[in-house]
Amino acid sequence: MTSTAVVSSSQVLRRANAAAVLHTAWDGVPFTASDVIATTGLTRSTVLGLCDDLATSGWIIELADARSAGAYSKGRPARRYAFNAAAGYVVGVDAGWHRVTASVADLAGAEHGTAERVLSEQQTDPALRRTTVLATVEEALEHAGVSPEAVLVLVAGVPAPTDARGASPANHDFWTRMNPGLGDVLAHPGRTVVVENDANLAAVAEGAVGAGRGLTSFGVLLSGERFGSGLIVDGELLRGRTGGAGELRLLDLVEGVGGPEGLGYVARDMVREAVSAGTVPRDSALLRAGREGPDAEHVFAAALNGDAVATEIVARLADRLARVCAVIATMLDLERIVVAGAIAPASEPVVTQATTLLEEYTHPPFPTIVASELGADVVRTGALHRALALVRANPLSFTLPITTPPRQ
Incomplete structure (x- = not known):
């Protein structure tokens, strides 16, 4: 083996050891060389050298020693470090x-x-x-x-x-x-x-902090203006040849759906149709939604308050959502569909009914539908x-x- 190869191998090993030390530090809890040794099995001299390198490069910072921090009072004080989040x-x-x-x-x-x-x-x-x-x-x-x-x-x-x-x-x-x-x-x-x-x-x-946490196979349905889905199957994000695995243009072919338009878009469209047809009572909350007219949130709130037109619209939206979820969940054997996006916090009336309807369109074990709690920030x-x-x-x-x- 040449000296160049030896140097290269040594550099690779040191880099791998440095990464191991850094991953040990990443949760931000102050640590000592002994903590890293217990986790990685590296020698004390190696750990101390790597900590010096990581501190010099800015990845970690050295804190007051363990004696100054009140950890113990006898023997040589241990050097303490912490991950540098900044x-x-x-x-x-x-x-x-x-x-x-x-x-x-x-x-x-x-x-x-x-x-x-x-x-x-x-x-x-x-x-x-x-x-x-x-x-x-x-x-x-x-x-x-x-x-x-x-x-x-x-x-x-x-x-x-x-x-x-x-x-x-x-x-x-x-x-x-x-x-x-x-x-x-x-x-x-x-x-x-x-x-x-x-x-x-x-x-x-x-998957990280929401309704898919702990699941290996679930789908997320963005459902505002247009339906779009993110699909996690066996713990992996499905992408496809051009990244279009979650595109839902196939909804054009699904009976009772007919297109990729989302809940927000369809809710507004249904209200406009009802107003044009003269079926919305004059005292309906749907007519008091401001200059731009009622959006999906107005419809959902009105349905919860017993508005007859809004209740009918919610039922139609729930059937549409159930059919969409049935296609995705059945095709990929998903455990859960998460309805996400800005519309999600207000969509509980639709989600609740769609969950019941889903049992008519799928087979056991039945998937579930839940509304995301991450809202517009998802x-x-x-x-x-x-x-x-x-x-x-x-x-x-x-x-x-x-x-x-x-x-x-």
Whole structure:
């Protein structure tokens, strides 16, 4: 074996050992060399040397020794360390159809700044969308007091399928307008940028901190303007050839559904039809929803208060939702479908009825339908979790910037 190979092998081993030490430290609890030795089996001299290296590079910080901290009073005081959550930052973006939000979090997942901008249905110009997304990220960084150079990973969710490069199929006008080269727009030296389908990121969020936690096979259904699904099967996110595994254009072929329009869109459409037909009583709460008319939340609330028209609409929406969930859950043998997005917190009346109807459209063991508790933040939450996971999976591949703690 040549000396070059020996050096290379030694470097690889040291890097692997450093990563093991860093993973031990990641939960933020102060630790000593003895703690790391017990976890990794490395020698004391190796651990102390690696801790010095990690402290120099900024991944961990050295604390007051164990005697100063009151841990013990006899013998040589043990050196204590802790993970440096401010070593770098991640950004999660929800670049939705009508709303763009961005949050900045440290490496422990604590959020330090958020920004939001709204786009109307008429504002679909790709250049405007690129400018809006970038401005939202910059505003979030400013609120957090974090420089662009401190961002290790940025993950953005878009309402379009994406491939491994973050590109959306070019043969679909809506998808290209929703993802007009955002990966290039958000790029920055030293930063990893991932553009991902929004429903996939919603599934990441639900699996990490939501209604999918602890499950190995479940689906997340974004159900506002259009249905889109993120699918976790046997613990793995399904993507497909171009990232379109969760696209639901097949709903055009499903009896009683007829298209991918979501609960929010269909609820508004049903109310408009009822008003035009003159079947909405003058004293109905549906006619007191303001200039823009009732949205899905108004319909759900009115149904809970006994409004007859709203109750009928909820029943029709529940049947539609049950059919959609039956297709997804039966095809992939899923345990649960999570209805997610901004509409989710108000959708309980629809979800409850759809769960009962699902037993008519599926077979035992019956899947369940639940409403997400993550609300409008589900995609952004998933983006942050995905970004943190990318850092944690291979932290030493990142070069840390010189950072200062964020403003509190």
